Amino acid sequence: MTDEKPQITEAEARAFRDAMGAYASGVTVVTGHDGDEPIGFTCQSFSSVSLDPMLVSICVMKSSTTYPRIRETGRFAVNVLTDRQAETSTRFARRGTDKWAGTTWSASGAGNPLLDAALMSACCTIWQELDAGDHWIVLGEVRELITSGDAADPLLFYRGAYRRLAAIEAAA
Secondary structure, eight states, X not given: OOOOOOOXXXXXXXXXXXXXXXXXXXXXXXXXXXXXXXXXXXXOOEEEEEETTEEEEEEEETTOSSHHHHXXXXXXXXXXXXXXXXXXXXHHHOSSSOTTTTOOEEEOTXXXXXXXXXXXXXXXXEEEEEEETTEEEEEEEEEEEEEOOOOOOBOEEETTEEEOOXXXXXXX
């Protein structure tokens, strides 16, 4: 018996992505500061994990060129975007562009960039990193929480597009 796993086809990968796209997710920008400049990337895979200790998770592609710079610092912030920040999400998802052009931010106590218009930011230290196929699952221990108090709705991603919340009328 072999431990080798067969490579999936492009069609299988597309079918998996399309099926997983049926699950709506919030959109975040993960940020850090490497001592020279602010760095960051868009991340849809963010979740709370534990209350004691307070842990969150993000999933990062192993091909990311930004995450290794964040890993070296041992800390990061997760900024939850509002439905008015689709352009911010798109900008931070691109490689080779000035992601910070037009982005206003302030530094957390640990020096992580906090996006000014974010609904919430969680400043974390890297608690553990797990190998997960073509991604890293990064567990961050939350050291500081910043909430905006803004009544804006979160930015959502569903079936390959940005979406907004819509209220559902309760049945009488």
